[in-house]
Amino acid sequence: MATMTELSPTVEKSKFSQNTQVDENLVPKKVPSFCSTRYGLALITHLCNFMVMTQYVAINITMVAMVNGTNHQSRFNGSTEMLPIDSFSGSNDVPKSLSAEAPVYDWSPQIQGILFGSVNYGMMLTVAPSGYLAGRIGTKRVVGVSLVGSSLLTIFTPLAADLGLAFFIATRIVQGLMQGSIFGGQFALWEKWGPPHERSRLCTITIAGMPLGAFAIILLGGIISQSLGWPFVFYVFGGIGCIYCLLWFALVYDNPIFHPWINVTEKEYIVASLAHQVIPQKQPLPIKAMLRSLPLWSIGVCNFSHQWLVTILIVYMPTYISSVFNINIRDNGFLSALPFIIAWVTSILTGQLADFLLTKNFRLVTVRKIATFLGNFPSSALLLVLPYLTPSYVTTMTLLMITCGLSPISQSGIYVNPLDIAPRHSSLLMGVSRELGCAAAIAAPTVSGLLLSQDPVFGWRNVFLLLFAINLSGLIFYLVFGDASIQDWAKERKLTRL
Template sequence: MATTTELSSTAGKNNYSQDLQVDERLIPRKVPSFCSVRYGMAYIINLCNFILMTQNIIINITMVAMVNSTDHQSQVNSSTEGLPLDSLGAPNKAPERLPAAAPVYDWSPQTQGIIFGSINYGMVLTLAPSGYLAGRIGTKRIVGAALFGSSFLSLCTPLAAELGVVSLIVIRIVQGITQGSGLGGQFALWEKWGPPHERSRLLSIALSGLVLAGFAAILLGGLISETYGWPFAFYIFGGIGCVCCLLWFVLAYDDPVSHPWISISEKEYIISSLAQQVSSSKQSLPIKAMLKSLPLWSMIFCCFGHQWLVSILIVYTPTYISSVYNVNIRDNGILSAIPFIAAWVFGILGGQLADFLLTKSFRLNTVRKIVTVLGILPSSILTVVLPYLSSSFITTVALLTISCGLSPLSQTGMYINALDIAPRYSSFLIGVSRGFAYIAAILAPTVSGYLLSQDPEFGWKNVFLLLLAINMFGLIFYLIFGEAEVQDWAKERKLTRL
């Protein structure tokens, strides 16, 4: 593994020279990584992301049990073969009945799409403000409050569903407000904890919790729903979130200086690495310059397209498998979860890949675009192929696994590009880009639900073709205009510096 000095000499001089003029001789020798406190912070954020996202997407698998039947689901090909055996070796068939305690509802695909997307209405409202606010009052408070609020509302979700679809949508929107605060506010942490040339790895570890949540929620959600009834899926993950909230307030700290257990050598290493990185807390945001910045807009559009891809994969994988193969919810959970364990592994490896390429004298801009292409292009193309190869469930699961597995590589591409083009405003801009992206998380299930309702025969083909078109636009725009150098409007303004 290359030392910090080696990394600085290859990539840092070219890409951070405008905003990070660090004298390498003043940086202490690199502290061991995976046992260090800064990596411990990444693992804590990983856990918080895991909890928040399981609470976000658990409804994607429980919806199979919540709806009255699969009658509304579109069939890609009525002659497709089902699974020959269930996980216990018996002939596979849909369950005759769900646990008696589990209520069921008669919701159309369009209504389900609105429910799926409702949580993202709230997230859009708070992703950008929470990033800016966390930079001022601290990540610990913002993320802690978000984790508790989301966990409490998860416990209330079954009651809201029983009161009616409107109540369920409202509580999901409020839960989205809390989750947006947690997901947007966490990026301010890396302005004080993340040495520039370790950020890809630290962020990939932290963000991989979002992907692992897809695996756990869908796998365990199916098992819980069939065994105890779908309401217990919300109770269990909500209760776990409340416990993790206590751990967060005990273990998380906003900066190395305030951490009581960090070693002196690691503290000096982090502080020295960030010594010349000026904070934006005392400078006003250059909004006009931001609005005119093509590199910023390229990052935003690419994030929008990728979020559309991720939303379709997370929201509709269980529904797609159910509609095509008519499997019971337990086996559906197992099959739907397989792609997300691959995504978790590749999400972590993506950060290692990005930092490895930097050690090989690749320009930072080139690295960001390489991992972005790897995360978007193959995944988008493979989803379009799905409806044409639906006769084999093995092929379907394999394609979904590859598509989901590659998509997290983009986490160390355009998603953290704000750390390159505007380090002092990175928490705000990452919140903005993710907030804009979550508009796709609102539209994707809503539009897809409409397409599936209107065209039962070609609905899935239309859903996946639209996904490909949106992603190609965002990717091409990013490849043309994306940059990884500090922009003029993000450099230090000496006249206003206090």
């Protein structure tokens, strides 16, 4: 795991205490806040998540243009109270607004679900190992190299689709290997850069790049698809990702000790704040104790259930809107993108709120559970209600925006929680919990595609009902077994210095 063992002996002796608590006298009282190196690093990582999310979500909006019959006349009208028949049935005419040169494929809803989920097969293999690897060799290398690979494969995606379905799926899986390394490896940064009382803010600023990336790709993807053809969505955002990699390698440093431009006061503040997490020597991972830890399992199970919700929102929102309203892909992109800009704002504010509650003497476990509840239950409940309402632009988009706006609140709950229960192993544990999230990202579109294929009338109701049941089950498990105190198996062994 990433530790502070790279510090020089002089700094180690003067700044680190052998106690589990930080000596408040060693922590500078006045340090830079938002205009600081650590928040600048959070912004850079925010942009990294923005880039990788545009590459991850690109297929979700372009699928409307890639597949025959995804933009057909809806059989739903304003006076009908039943859920509209899904957009996969109908004629096979290519929308006239799309570029004639853009290829169109005959993929069923079930095949589309497999394509949506295929990237996560690769992610499952690298999310957890990349967190461990980043703790050993550094986030800069792991994330930077992976982002280069993901960006190049994004540019290659249209050609992969032309080469055949099997080749396309294989390309998506390899891209998932790269993206999993990005999502899993980045959190090792905050083991060395994140003071404990600022981790909610720093992590949520970082993660907030994801909904902003989803907003940008869905909005601009619809415009690009209609004006230039869907392949240019991949060319544009893959190219931008390659350019961004230069910024990443130039500005990111794994340890504040070695950062060339950091303010000395800020450096001392970060080092002193993390003094109690020093590991004097390498110690083996307590694998058996981890497997028996209910607080750890509760994080993973709730991560799975929440990621099921997020996957349905990201993957199927353009398709759902297309099935309800007879609109072109440009307008679909605009409507589908709106909820994610709300999610971006919420992502940033939720970390500020969590840290504020901690300053008001709220228990840490209480803050984590409140955030997790607000990010899960209301969102899944609103989606459950959505198919039973008479759809209109106002009601549909209002509910979707509220759902997307509340969902990121969980970022200050289950996603930060590994830093609380096991700070020494947090990068690995965040990777493991995201591993379970990847399993949900695979299962959700695959199962949903099957439900939509088998029941064209009530398919969406079944999709949202299953989502609610899974989400509620994971939430209850976390509320019962979740914890925020350092677990016994994660505590540093006391060693005597000679």
